[in-house]
Amino acid sequence: MKIPFVDLKTQYNSLKNEIDSAIHSIIDRTAFIKGPEIKEFEKAFAKDYGVKHCIGVANGTDAIYITLKMLGIGAGDEVITVANSWISTAETISQTGATPVFIDIDEFSTIDSSKIEEKINPKTKAIIPVHLYGQPADIKKIKAITDKHKLFLIEDCAQSHFAEFEGEKVGTFGNAATFSFYPGKNLGAYGDAGAIITNDGDLAEKLRMYANHGALTKHNHKITGINSRLDTIQAAIIKVKLPHIHEWNNERANNGAYYDKILNGIGDIIIPPKRENVKHVYHVYSIRTKHRNELVQFLKDSDIGTAIHYPVAIPFMEAYKDLNYQPSDLPNAAAFQDQILSYQALFYCR
Numbered sequence: 001m002k003i004p005f006v007d008l009k010t011q012y013n014s015l016k017n018e019i020d021s022a023i024h025s026i027i028d029r030t031a032f033i034k035g036p037e038i039k040e041f042e043k044a045f046a047k048d049y050g051v052k053h054c055i056g057v058a059n060g061t062d063a064i065y066i067t068l069k070m071l072g073i074g075a076g077d078e079v080i081t082v083a084n085s086w087i088s089t090a091e092t093i094s095q096t097g098a099t100p101v102f103i104d105i106d107e108f109s110t111i112d113s114s115k116i117e118e119k120i121n122p123k124t125k126a127i128i129p130v131h132l133y134g135q136p137a138d139i140k141k142i143k144a145i146t147d148k149h150k151l152f153l154i155e156d157c158a159q160s161h162f163a164e165f166e167g168e169k170v171g172t173f174g175n176a177a178t179f180s181f182y183p184g185k186n187l188g189a190y191g192d193a194g195a196i197i198t199n200d201g202d203l204a205e206k207l208r209m210y211a212n213h214g215a216l217t218k219h220n221h222k223i224t225g226i227n228s229r230l231d232t233i234q235a236a237i238i239k240v241k242l243p244h245i246h247e248w249n250n251e252r253a254n255n256g257a258y259y260d261k262i263l264n265g266i267g268d269i270i271i272p273p274k275r276e277n278v279k280h281v282y283h284v285y286s287i288r289t290k291h292r293n294e295l296v297q298f299l300k301d302s303d304i305g306t307a308i309h310y311p312v313a314i315p316f317m318e319a320y321k322d323l324n325y326q327p328s329d330l331p332n333a334a335a336f337q338d339q340i341l342s343y344q345a346l347f348y349c350r
């Protein structure tokens with residue numbers, strides 16, 4: 001049996017009628033841009049998160065960029081973030097003209113909260129932790145740091161839809177949280193899509209304005225913005241999928257526990273350590289082994305797909321060579337990048 005790293009077709013088949021009719025209805029009404037499905041999704045997502053505002057945007061990268069811009073971050077500022085993430089978390093900081101300051105990862109592959117304060121200086125404006133692989137970062141400690149130093153806190157929730165830290169949803173701790181609905185994410189559209197959630201009404205208005213060419217109403221451009229609207233068809237698809245996210249997340253967590261059971265103690269495999277008192281939503285199941293290449297080949301020979309998140313930590317990428325980070329600055333990120341391997345965590349057959 002072939003086990004691809006991501007299987008999007010089986011999930012589609014399970015909701016085919018609803019998804020097909022949602023898409024056809026938009027085409028029938030030619031409601032391609034700013035269709036009612038966008039507001040309906042935003043309302044449902046905000047309600048499920050228990051927050052006041054959700055702003056749909058074109059993708060998870062724009063969600064971070066727009067948030068940084070509307071919090072006033074720009075040239076001369078520093079934003080603290082984590083060394084191991086998808087490049088969006090850092091490149092958006094750079095796009096604003098600010099400088100990303102990278103912190104090493106802890107044993108959970110999230111930002112090491114004990115190493116943040118030593119990097120704070122008068123230029124520091126914000127912290128962006130990433131709840132990577134579906135596991136919450138040490139968010140209460142991070143929030144205590146942002147409160148103490150009066151910094152903005154933006155949670156990158158691209159991989160952690162509805163994950164929880166001590167019973168509270170991650171994404172509700174900071175000034176705003178950003179989401180990706182890239183097809184392979186826990187809540188995935190059929191193209192690019194993203195959103196920002198916040199309880200701050202003034203910020204919500206600015207975010208909405210900036211994402212829509214700086215205008216809240218047509219031809220009323222108050223600032224120069226960008227075109228980063230959530231597509232109506234994508235909104236309709238994730239709206240159909242939203243009621244199923246908890247069932248899928250539970251299935252991912254069950255599969256995580258099953259992997260733990262069968263992989264623990266095999267060779268030098270380190271199963272993913274889990275924080276106490278969190279709801280980990282297993283965007284991927286990420287192990288570590290010093291024999292990664294051999295394991296990848298072995299699994300490939302057995303038709304089992306895997307992936308690496310990520311093979312090069314962001315500060316060590318060519319794009320960031322000017323910042324001159326050395327492996328000794330970020331020892332865990334440097335070591336883990338050669339050892340991590342992700343297994344798919346959502347299956348429909350076992």
Ligand SMILES: Cc1ncc(COP(=O)(O)O)c(C=O)c1O
Nearest residue numbers: 059060061086088158180181182
């Ligand atoms: C941690 C993280 N942040 C940001 C993003 C960016 O999202 P998108 O691909 O929707 O732009 C991703 C998506 O891969 C991600 O995994």
